[in-house]
Amino acid sequence: MKYTFTVSPDFNPEFISGWFFFNTWLQKSLNEQIHLELYNDFESQRQAIAHDEIDLIYANPFDASNLVREKGFVPIACPDNAADEAIIAVSAESAISNVDELQPGLRISKTDDPDVNMVCSLMLEPANLDAQNTTASTRATYVLVAKDLITQDADVGFFLADTYTNLSKMTRSKLKQLVRSDIHDIHHLLLAGPQISHKRGEILERLLAMPANEKGLGVLQGLGIENWKAVEQEDTEFMIDLMETLKN
Amino acid sequence: MNDMKMADIIGEYREKVLTFHDDSQRKVFYTEVEFPVPDGRLIVSRTDLKGAITHANESFVEMSGYTREELIGAPHSILRHPEMPAAAFQGLWSTLAEKKKWHGYVKNLRKDGGFYWVYATVIPNIRGGEVLGYTSVRRRPSKMKVKEAEALYETLT
Numbered sequence: 436m437k438y439t440f441t442v443s444p445d446f447n448p449e450f451i452s453g454w455f456f457f458n459t460w461l462q463k464s465l466n467e468q469i470h471l472e473l474y475n476d477f478e479s480q481r482q483a484i485a486h487d488e489i490d491l492i493y494a495n496p497f498d499a500s501n502l503v504r505e506k507g508f509v510p511i512a513c514p515d516n517a518a519d520e521a522i523i524a525v526s527a528e529s530a531i532s533n534v535d536e537l538q539p540g541l542r543i544s545k546t547d548d549p550d551v552n553m554v555c556s557l558m559l560e561p562a563n564l565d566a567q568n569t570t571a572s573t574r575a576t577y578v579l580v581a582k583d584l585i586t587q588d589a590d591v592g593f594f595l596a597d598t599y600t601n602l603s604k605m606t607r608s609k610l611k612q613l614v615r616s617d618i619h620d621i622h623h624l625l626l627a628g629p630q631i632s633h634k635r636g637e638i639l640e641r642l643l644a645m646p647a648n649e650k651g652l653g654v655l656q657g658l659g660i661e662n663w664k665a666v667e668q669e670d671t672e673f674m675i676d677l678m679e680t681l682k683n
Numbered sequence: 684m685n686d687m688k689m690a691d692i693i694g695e696y697r698e699k700v701l702t703f704h705d706d707s708q709r710k711v712f713y714t715e716v717e718f719p720v721p722d723g724r725l726i727v728s729r730t731d732l733k734g735a736i737t738h739a740n741e742s743f744v745e746m747s748g749y750t751r752e753e754l755i756g757a758p759h760s761i762l763r764h765p766e767m768p769a770a771a772f773q774g775l776w777s778t779l780a781e782k783k784k785w786h787g788y789v790k791n792l793r794k795d796g797g798f799y800w801v802y803a804t805v806i807p808n809i810r811g812g813e814v815l816g817y818t819s820v821r822r823r824p825s826k827m828k829v830k831e832a833e834a835l836y837e838t839l840t
Contacts, residue, residue: 534722535826558723560802563825616723619740672810673818677727679784680804680820 453657539568544589555593686710748794768839788832
């Protein structure tokens with residue numbers, strides 16, 4: 436049987452080749468045919484999920500709810516010591532130094548990354564800002580969000596913290612971090628669909644052994660991941676409950 | 684639940700005896716010292732069906748002033764501030780009984796008698812159609828919303 440693997444479209448572009456190497460490693464480890472399908476945006480990936488075209492996914496926490504509770508996916512693993520945190524940034528030249536100073540009419544630049552947008556929107560609440568009294572532009576990449584701030588076409592930008600940290604030094608020098616989330620309990624995770632869930636134990640065993648051999652270690656480094664950590668069903672249900680509390 | 688200890692209180696305080704829904708009572712000491720929730724933080728806890736705390740994240744431990752050991756197993760009402768009207772919590776429990784999500788502004792009491800306002804969301808943990816417990820997530824509210832909640836709660840206490 437041929438399986439299809441996909442990665443949440445918010446992955447760091449720096450690691451695109453890493454995901455192809457990972458897929459090759461996974462095929463060899465399991466002795467199975469696995470095709471890596473990458474989508475340009477969340478909407479096209481969700482369509483594929485809706486049509487049951489995906490068997491294995493490195494999923495965004497926002498999408499985990501539908502995958503686990505509606506589509507019968509089971510959790511396998513997540514990167515160890517890694518959490519999805521979000522950052523709201525402004526131009527380095529901005530006079531704003533605190534969320535409370537932000538005013539209605541705020542211009543937001545963001546991507547279509549659903550959990551980052553949700554967490555950043557929550558971080559604007561203390562300033563009484565929401566979709567009713569702000570305007571938002573959606574950009575294809577975080578680099579374009581940064582550009583909007585630098586050219587002052589937006590007042591604040593929403594970023595995935597890891598991506599913000601990986602912006603070039605030159606770009607970051609022109610930005611200022613206003614607030615960073617401190618959540619810890621929300622993270623991407625690898626999920627197996629109903630067609631491949633019988634291999635969960637085998638996949639997990641191979642993932643956990645990756646740092647112990649040179650090839651596996653090299654693949655992990657290509658993903659910017661130190662190690663994998665097993666994720667149980669209840670861990671995922673807890674994260675989904677947590678995400679549900681954040682959706683207004 | 685044990686009464687609060689005067690030795691833990693920092694600053695000038697008032698005292699009050701709270702009566703809970705199960706008719707149990709607790710003497711609390713409270714001050715006017717506020718500890719705002721830092722930006723970007725989420726305070727996360729889980730309880731069992733009786734409201735006993737089963738999980739507390741680091742932000743919860745820090746904001747409450749209690750140790751993790753003191754929190755785990757304690758009733759969530761250990762945070763009940765005397766200025767919170769009972770009616771607010773009746774709404775919470777009736778909403779959860781319908782397996783629905785509850786939101787509200789809550790003034791919480793710290794171990795040292797201080798307080799912190801939160802925007803709280805509580806959701807039932809439903810597994811296989813059965814409610815096994817509750818998850819509560821609290822975050823920093825706006826000052827304007829806190830003022831509105833204070834005005835409303837004054838009319839209810």
